[in-house]
Amino acid sequence: MERDAILLTPGPLTTTERTKRAMLRDWGSWDSSFIAVTTGLRRQLLKIVHGEGSHVVVPLQGSGTFAVEAAVATIVPKTGHVLVLDNGAYCKRMGRLSTLMGRKTTILGHAEDQPVSPTELESALRGDASISHVGLIHCETGTGVLNPLQAIADVCARHGKGLIVDAMSSFAALPIDAREVRFDALVAASGKCLEGVPGMGFVFIRKDVIDGAAGNSHSLAMDLHDQHVYMEKTGQWRFTPPTHVVAALAEAMRQFEEEGGQSARGARYAANCAALVAGMKALGFVPFLKAEIQAPIILTFHAPADPAYDFKRFYDAVKARGFILYPGKLTQVETFRVGCIGAIGPAEMTEAVAAVAGAMKELGIRTGTPAVPA
Amino acid sequence: MERDAILLTPGPLTTTERTKRAMLRDWGSWDSSFIAVTTGLRRQLLKIVHGEGSHVVVPLQGSGTFAVEAAVATIVPKTGHVLVLDNGAYCKRMGRLSTLMGRKTTILGHAEDQPVSPTELESALRGDASISHVGLIHCETGTGVLNPLQAIADVCARHGKGLIVDAMSSFAALPIDAREVRFDALVAASGKCLEGVPGMGFVFIRKDVIDGAAGNSHSLAMDLHDQHVYMEKTGQWRFTPPTHVVAALAEAMRQFEEEGGQSARGARYAANCAALVAGMKALGFVPFLKAEIQAPIILTFHAPADPAYDFKRFYDAVKARGFILYPGKLTQVETFRVGCIGAIGPAEMTEAVAAVAGAMKELGIRTGTPAVPA
Numbered sequence: 001m002e003r004d005a006i007l008l009t010p011g012p013l014t015t016t017e018r019t020k021r022a023m024l025r026d027w028g029s030w031d032s033s034f035i036a037v038t039t040g041l042r043r044q045l046l047k048i049v050h051g052e053g054s055h056v057v058v059p060l061q062g063s064g065t066f067a068v069e070a071a072v073a074t075i076v077p078k079t080g081h082v083l084v085l086d087n088g089a090y091c092k093r094m095g096r097l098s099t100l101m102g103r104k105t106t107i108l109g110h111a112e113d114q115p116v117s118p119t120e121l122e123s124a125l126r127g128d129a130s131i132s133h134v135g136l137i138h139c140e141t142g143t144g145v146l147n148p149l150q151a152i153a154d155v156c157a158r159h160g161k162g163l164i165v166d167a168m169s170s171f172a173a174l175p176i177d178a179r180e181v182r183f184d185a186l187v188a189a190s191g192k193c194l195e196g197v198p199g200m201g202f203v204f205i206r207k208d209v210i211d212g213a214a215g216n217s218h219s220l221a222m223d224l225h226d227q228h229v230y231m232e233k234t235g236q237w238r239f240t241p242p243t244h245v246v247a248a249l250a251e252a253m254r255q256f257e258e259e260g261g262q263s264a265r266g267a268r269y270a271a272n273c274a275a276l277v278a279g280m281k282a283l284g285f286v287p288f289l290k291a292e293i294q295a296p297i298i299l300t301f302h303a304p305a306d307p308a309y310d311f312k313r314f315y316d317a318v319k320a321r322g323f324i325l326y327p328g329k330l331t332q333v334e335t336f337r338v339g340c341i342g343a344i345g346p347a348e349m350t351e352a353v354a355a356v357a358g359a360m361k362e363l364g365i366r367t368g369t370p371a372v373p374a
Numbered sequence: 375m376e377r378d379a380i381l382l383t384p385g386p387l388t389t390t391e392r393t394k395r396a397m398l399r400d401w402g403s404w405d406s407s408f409i410a411v412t413t414g415l416r417r418q419l420l421k422i423v424h425g426e427g428s429h430v431v432v433p434l435q436g437s438g439t440f441a442v443e444a445a446v447a448t449i450v451p452k453t454g455h456v457l458v459l460d461n462g463a464y465c466k467r468m469g470r471l472s473t474l475m476g477r478k479t480t481i482l483g484h485a486e487d488q489p490v491s492p493t494e495l496e497s498a499l500r501g502d503a504s505i506s507h508v509g510l511i512h513c514e515t516g517t518g519v520l521n522p523l524q525a526i527a528d529v530c531a532r533h534g535k536g537l538i539v540d541a542m543s544s545f546a547a548l549p550i551d552a553r554e555v556r557f558d559a560l561v562a563a564s565g566k567c568l569e570g571v572p573g574m575g576f577v578f579i580r581k582d583v584i585d586g587a588a589g590n591s592h593s594l595a596m597d598l599h600d601q602h603v604y605m606e607k608t609g610q611w612r613f614t615p616p617t618h619v620v621a622a623l624a625e626a627m628r629q630f631e632e633e634g635g636q637s638a639r640g641a642r643y644a645a646n647c648a649a650l651v652a653g654m655k656a657l658g659f660v661p662f663l664k665a666e667i668q669a670p671i672i673l674t675f676h677a678p679a680d681p682a683y684d685f686k687r688f689y690d691a692v693k694a695r696g697f698i699l700y701p702g703k704l705t706q707v708e709t710f711r712v713g714c715i716g717a718i719g720p721a722e723m724t725e726a727v728a729a730v731a732g733a734m735k736e737l738g739i740r741t742g743t744p745a746v747p748a
Contacts, residue, residue: 012617014400023397023618025570026388028381028698060608061573062436063613065597073593081599097594109379189615197397199435199616219593220471221440239437240565243386244397276658324402325593 005319005350009326010141010169010298011064011192013254013342019196022251023244035049035235037250040147042231048262049204056210058224058231059202061242063170064189064280065239066222069097071164071185073217074224076103076133079214082164083108083124084135085116085152085368089142089329094135094166101218106131112143112330118151118233125159133162133184137168139295142329143288144337146174146295150181157182158240162209168192172256173266173341184209187292190245193265193297195343196252198208199245270296272340272349280338280351283360285368288335288340296340298326309365311336317359323352333372379693380722383700384543384672385566387716388637391627396625397618408617409609411560411624416605417603418627422545423560425552428668430584432605433576435616438542438563443471445559446536446597450477450507450580456538457482457498458509459490459526463516463703465699466510466541477594480505486517486704488748489667492525499533507536507558513544513669516703517662518711520548520669524555528554529625531556536583541625542566543671546630546639547715553704564619567671567739569717572625573619608626644670646723648713653727654712657734659742671716676744677708683739685710691733697726707746 007014027034038059045057060067072094076082082103084095087110098105108124112114118135125131134156138149149165156163162184167176172190178186185205191198203224206212210228215225221239230238259265273296277287280301288300303309314336315325328335340349360368381388401408412433419431421622434441446468450456456477458469461484468597472479482498483489490510499505508530523539530537536558545562559579565572577598578589584602591597595613604612614716615632633639647670651661654675677683688710689699702709714723734742 004399004403005402007400009402009404011614012400012403017398020400020618021399024384024391024394026381026394026571027376028379028383028700029386030383030700031379031570031693031698062440062595063615065613066436069593069595099595101592101596189614197400197618198614199617199619218475219443220467221443221476222593222595223434239439240385240563240572240670241437242571242619244394244571244618244622245573245619247620277693277708303687319405324405326402327404373594 003322005007005322005324006344006352007324007326007342008339008352010339010341011189013191013195013339014195014344015195016255016343018255019248019252022247025156025247027243027247029241029243030236037246038237038342039235041246041250041253042275046200049176049178051204055178055204055206056228057202057204059200059372060224060227061200061239063198063252064187067091067187067189067203068094068166070222070224071187071203072098072103073101073219073222073289074213075162075164075185075205075216077216078102078130080104081106081130082088082135083131085121086110087116087145087147088112088137089116090140090166094137098135109140111290115145115147116152118148118155121152121155125155125161131161133164135164137298138165138167141169141298143300144295144298145289145293149176154183162179170295173269173297174264174295175262178204193341194203194249194252196249197245199242200249207366216332269347271346272296272344273299275346275349275352276338276340279350279357280368283357283368284369285355298337298339300328300337302336302372303336305371306365307365308363313363314359317362321355321358323355377696379696379698380718380726381698381716382713382726383698384713384715385563385630386572387565387569387713389569389571390629390717392629393622393626395491396621399621401617403615403617404610407468411620412611413609415620415624415627419576423550423552425578429552429578429580430602431576431578432600432602433574434601435574435613437572438561438575439467439602441563441577442468442540442563444598445561445577446472446477447475447591447593447596448561448598449536449538449583449590451590452476454478454506455504458507459487459495460484461519462486462509462511462514463492464514464540468505468511472509486665489519489521492522492529495526495529499529499535505535507538509538512539512541513671515543515672517589517674518647518669518672519585519663519667527555527557544669547643547671548669549636552578564623567715568626568630569622570623571619573616624658625666642719643722646670646718647673649720649723650712650714650727654726654730657727657731657742660744662707672711672713674702674709674711676746677710678739678742679745680739680741684739687737688733691736692729695729695732697729
């Protein structure tokens with residue numbers, strides 16, 4: 001019964017043995033066999049968003065944040081003005097990287113337990129004609145809140161503004177159809193809902209947008225236009241690709257197709273989420289978000305009020321039972337997070353709840369009920 | 375006898391089965407077990423350059439070029455002036471990324487078949503007092519030429535200039551002792567002579583230099599000061615690390631120690647290089663560089679004059695025999711390259727030469743002798 005700990009974290013996450021075994025081969029980055037892997041990957045990724053005719057997808061070495069920074073650097077001209085819709089930690093990160101690279105950046109703040117507001121966006125755009133681009137996090141992983149992508153995209157389209165979407169933890173699990181949602185760039189990564197290993201991101205970009213993006217980037221490494229042009233010409237990555245990570249993602253995507261694509265994956269995660277919430281509620285825990293704005297990706301729970309609770313000890317006791325939790329990312333309220341994504345199903349979520357119950361017993365935490373009113 | 379093709383490429387390269395099998399586990403990036411892997415890795419890396427007391431090492435997600443860009447962005451103030459010593463493709467890349475990010479950049483050109491010159495550097499520094507930093511590629515992978523690191527570092531030290539060294543393909547194979555070679559930053563990557571898989575770089579930085587580097591970077595992703603401060607505080611990477619790549623590098627470094635460290639690895643690569651050169655010369659091939667300036671990392675050979683030679687067909691015929699060559703990177707002369715690095719020894723190099731001989735016979739290439747005078 002010995003097995004590796006299951007990661008209830010929003011990426012890196014638990015991958016299948018088959019995905020990991022795809023890394024047991026070395027690839028020449030210039031070789032035609034590897035070029036074929038990259039080409040196949042790009043084709044399949046475009047299919048997931050139905051962007052075959054209208055968009056390109058540009059892979060990039062590094063973490064998801066690298067790809068978000070690259071999207072902003074490549075899409076927003078140096079004279080542009082980015083409005084970031086902020087309801088959490090990853091929104092703030094987008095604002096920070098945009099500011100650092102010298103793009104004019106405005107933050108439109110929201111409460112962390114609420115989705116961002118299309119109405120407030122509408123007013124902001126009316127109030128400042130210099131805004132050229134809007135930045136949105138689809139599922140804000142800091143809390144797990146689902147932001148209204150379609151409504152935000154519609155407002156941007158109506159005002160003729162560019163839209164950059166960080167869809168890191170929603171892509172491949174929640175529906176995103178490029179024929180209906182108008183975006184300039186949409187960013188995701190290998191180690192999230194496609195269930196690959198971490199090490200590369202990728203950015204979907206509308207064709208007319210990428211064609212006009214030459215010379216925007218202040219950075220060679222982050223220049224998606226340059227990466228795209230080179231890849232189109234040679235089939236290769238400009239700089240050494242993380243070959244094993246790419247091969248693992250290709251293998252993970254075969255399993256994604258076999259499972260039934262986005263709708264099947266989304267359904268499994270929704271079942272994971274339901275099993276987790278039901279089990280945790282039975283132990284007295286209270287989710288931070290209202291159910292109707294909760295994405296089935298990662299759950300934030302209030303810390304129990306019981307004085308026997310200490311996150312570090314709780315984490316270790318759950319880990320000893322084979323499950324890795326994730327710390328909270330809120331500054332005002334004490335919380336912890338539990339991911340619903342990865343190569344796991346409702347059975348593992350039920351086991352995870354049992355591990356939490358065992359940890360509570362060990363530590364003498366009588367109930368998960370928090371101090372805050374539920 | 376079925377085995378994967380051996381990569382005679384300068385990274386990605388052939389890694390051991392043991393290194394690849396280290397990727398068969400998923401790691402939580404926040405978890406103490408993974409923090410211990412990162413911490414151990416950083417400690418061991420510092421030991422290789424004898425920089426334990428004087429330097430820090432900052433790992434970074436992405437390819438080696440990302441780490442070079444990050445070193446320039448972090449170390450060179452926005453008002454700085456970088457002089458790049460240029461004798462090949464990777465020098466030009468450093469010049470390009472420095473220019474793009476808005477640092478004043480001057481290129482000091484050299485012939486591609488010659489090492490860069492400490493004397494010319496001396497004159498350049500005398501001629502322009504505004505130069506604040508010098509950029510050097512230790513082993514220029516475009517040709518394989520070894521540049522005189524110690525002599526260049528001595529000139530920089532005498533003039534009080536910063537030195538940024540791209541030691542991508544020399545680190546861990548050629549001796550670099552931070553107690554003797556004075557550098558501000560020295561950059562290498564996982565998938566080179568440490569024989570890990572590609573996906574992360576790392577930068578050695580002198581302590582007083584990193585301490586003064588806050589706020590230099592135009593980029594969040596590329597900010598090594600920010601990465602360092604966060605890692606020192608938490609043991610974690612700022613953004614999702616390529617966990618499997620990190621685990622593979624840790625395993626590769628255990629084998630590096632077992633082999634006997636840098637001197638043993640350098641000796642094996644030198645033996646690989648000698649076996650390759652002897653075998654190829656016997657077939658009529660002529661190396662592009664003189665032996666005394668050739669690093670035992672990657673060899674550039676002139677293309678044969680025989681009209682039956684065509685690189686693509688030659689490459690495919692050698693590949694069919696189990697070895698992956700590398701294209702040339704020179705614009706004026708037709709060449710191809712053969713790497714000596716990776717988890718291979720002189721026996722594999724001899725087999726590689728036999729594969730080349732077999733390919734020549736198949737294609738009707740009578741001799742490897744080039745058109746140029748040897």
